[in-house]
Amino acid sequence: MRFNEKELISLSRQPSECIAELGMRGPKKGDVVKRRLVKLVVNFLFYFRTDEEEPQGVLLLEQCRVEREDSQVFSIAFLDEAERKYLFECDSQEQCQEWVDSIIKASYEFMRKNLIFYRTEIHRLTGKDPLEQYGIEDETRFQVTCGPQPAHKDS
Amino acid sequence: MKIHEKILTHYLSCTSPVDKEGYLYKKKVRTSSYQRRWFVLKANLLFYQERPADRHLLGVIVLEGCAIQHCESDGGLFVFSVVFRGSGLKTYRLAAEDQLGQDCWVKSLLTASHCYLSLLVRDLGKQYEEAKCQAGLGESNRYSPAIGQSSEGRTQSMVSLNPCSSTFFMPEPVRTERGNHRTNHVLQAPPMPSKVTNKRSPKLWSKRNAHVTPINGPVSTYGEWPQVDIDPLEDFTKLHEYYGEEVKQLKSDWLKRRQEKDKHFEVDLIDLSEN
Numbered sequence: 001m002r003f004n005e006k007e008l009i010s011l012s013r014q015p016s017e018c019i020a021e022l023g024m025r026g027p028k029k030g031d032v033v034k035r036r037l038v039k040l041v042v043n044f045l046f047y048f049r050t051d052e053e054e055p056q057g058v059l060l061l062e063q064c065r066v067e068r069e070d071s072q073v074f075s076i077a078f079l080d081e082a083e084r085k086y087l088f089e090c091d092s093q094e095q096c097q098e099w100v101d102s103i104i105k106a107s108y109e110f111m112r113k114n115l116i117f118y119r120t121e122i123h124r125l126t127g128k129d130p131l132e133q134y135g136i137e138d139e140t141r142f143q144v145t146c147g148p149q150p151a152h153k154d155s
Numbered sequence: 156m157k158i159h160e161k162i163l164t165h166y167l168s169c170t171s172p173v174d175k176e177g178y179l180y181k182k183k184v185r186t187s188s189y190q191r192r193w194f195v196l197k198a199n200l201l202f203y204q205e206r207p208a209d210r211h212l213l214g215v216i217v218l219e220g221c222a223i224q225h226c227e228s229d230g231g232l233f234v235f236s237v238v239f240r241g242s243g244l245k246t247y248r249l250a251a252e253d254q255l256g257q258d259c260w261v262k263s264l265l266t267a268s269h270c271y272l273s274l275l276v277r278d279l280g281k282q283y284e285e286a287k288c289q290a291g292l293g294e295s296n297r298y299s300p301a302i303g304q305s306s307e308g309r310t311q312s313m314v315s316l317n318p319c320s321s322t323f324f325m326p327e328p329v330r331t332e333r334g335n336h337r338t339n340h341v342l343q344a345p346p347m348p349s350k351v352t353n354k355r356s357p358k359l360w361s362k363r364n365a366h367v368t369p370i371n372g373p374v375s376t377y378g379e380w381p382q383v384d385i386d387p388l389e390d391f392t393k394l395h396e397y398y399g400e401e402v403k404q405l406k407s408d409w410l411k412r413r414q415e416k417d418k419h420f421e422v423d424l425i426d427l428s429e430n
Contacts, residue, residue, distance in 0.1 A: 001160050002214030007239045009156060011219050015414060042199070042219055042269035057157035062166045062198065079165050108198035109171055111272050118279035125286040130279055139266055141174040 012039065012046040012055045018102045021050065023089030027081075033089060040099075043108050045076075059086070066103045074100045116144050164212055167195065167202050174198070175263045176207075177256070180232055182248035189232065189250060199269045201237075216247060223264045225257070233257035237264065 018040035023033040024047060036056070037048040043062060046055040065077045071093050075085040090096040104110060119142065122130045131137040175196040180189035181203065192203045192213065201216040216237065226234040232250035235257055239245050251257040265271075 001158075001163075001212050003158055003163075004216050004239070004245060005156055005158075007220065007241075007244050008158070008217055010239070010241050010244060011217070014220075042273075044217075055156050057159065059159055060162050060166060060200075062162075063169050063171065064162075078159075078162050108269055108272065111269075111276050112198075115272065115276050115279060118276070118283045122279065122282055122286050125283075125290045130282050134275075136262075136266055139174075139263065140172070141263075141266065143172075 008044075008058060009054055011041055011044070012048075012058070014041050016041050018099065020090075020095065020099075022099075023087075025087040025089075027077075027084035027086055033087070038088065040102055040106055043106050045103070061103055061107050062109055064107075066100050068096065068100060072096050076103070112141065115142060120144055163200070163202075163215055166200070167197060167212070171197070174267065175260065177260075178252075179203075179256075179260065180250040180252075182250070189230075194249075196263060196267060199267050199272075201264070201267075218264065218267045219269060221268075223261050225261060235261050 016039050020038060021035055022038045024036040024038065025031050025033045035050055037050055039046045039048070039055075040061075043060065045059040045061055047057055047059075048055050059076070059078075061076070063078070063080075065082070067075050067077070069075045069085075069087065072090045072095075073087060074090070074096055075087050077083075077085045088099065090099060119130060122128070129137050131139075131142055136142060173195055176194060178191055179194045181192050182189050192205060193207045193209070195202045195204075199218045201218055202212055203215070204211065204213050218237070220241070221237050221239045224236050224238055226236055226248070228234060229250065232252065233254055233256065234248060234250040237247040237249065249260070251260055
């Protein structure tokens with residue numbers, strides 16, 4: 001599958017407040033803990049070998065479950081496979097909690113839910129749709145209906 | 156760089172909503188010919204494959220740090236491009252079969268980035284707090300139920316949120332701006348000095364937020380105030396402008412230092428890898 005690698009690498013260089021060296025372990029049996037520079041940029045988690053400028057890999061933080069495993073360890077599980085988890089070892093409880101919170105809030109789907117909440121509430125309180133002033137009230141992505149929607153198709 | 160394809164394809168096929176899908180033409184770089192592809196837009200990701208029913212995904216374009224531009228029509232097709240800012244970065248040329256298709260796609264792509272959504276959510280969060288206050292629901296809770304981010308001046312962000320303006324601007328990732336709220340409290344009415352000449356702002360600039368202080372290097376000093384020929388007691392707006400200049404300078408200095416600090420920080424970590 002092709003992807004815009006150079007552009008993603010450029011994205012990995014954007015400033016981020018969530019960047020730290022953590023112990024990282026892959027989901028497969030036999031994977032061991034390795035020190036990696038982990039960096040959260042938008043809804044992507046980049047990880048770098050500590051002596052390299054280009055990321056070793058990147059994880060899309062959507063449809064995943066983030067959990068505290070331990071006082072200083074959190075995990076991310078993808079693909080509805082609860083047992084296959086990426087593990088991250090932090091240096092403190094505070095750091096661990098910060099990462100968990102940040103990753104949850106970074107998800108696009110999480111932000112979309114907040115947007116829909118605000119949109120509904122503002123409309124309820126003021127009688128006005130706050131998206132009208134930006135001309136985006138009809139965009140599918142901001143619609144208020146719950147659950148999976150029928151796809152917005154073109155001919 | 157490994158992209159963990161399975162996570163991406165899983166996200167595409169799961170039940171979260173599709174934001175837009177349809178056929179578009181994609182220009183091949185080498186041959187300059189257009190190929191018809193089925194595109195699916197979900198969040199800030201633009202997937203493409205040959206046909207809707209295909210299992211095999213041809214590729215994905217991550218829509219961060221790019222601008223969407225209308226282009227001149229080409230062979231009856233309505234062309235637009237996804238332009239990534241930065242040296243050596245790509246421009247994707249896409250085309251729709253009609254004007255309406257082009258407009259719809261351009262609009263959807265303009266509002267697709269994570270940065271855009273983040274700004275929009277912040278803005279709406281502020282509006283929500285204001286609406287609650289006005290509805291008289293008692294003491295306003297400064298933190299949103301889900302996000303807990305501190306609020307920030309809206310004026311700048313509002314201009315960039317309307318995708319219909321011809322100069323649509325894709326903002327930088329908003330995380331770097333989080334510290335800006337610290338400067339807002341400066342804009343209260345200062346005590347009126349009897350003579351405003353060569354005087355610094357009465358605020359205590361030496362007190363700094365930990366986020367703002369650079370790791371190395373001294374705290375920069377500020378220039379003296381320009382000589383004011385008017386009596387400030389008669390014209391507060393002028394005085395307000397002078398204070399405003401200082402705040403603007405502070406903000407841009409802070410942003411510069413923040414960017415340097417991030418670069419500096421990363422370099423240090425890489426150097427410490429000897430163990």
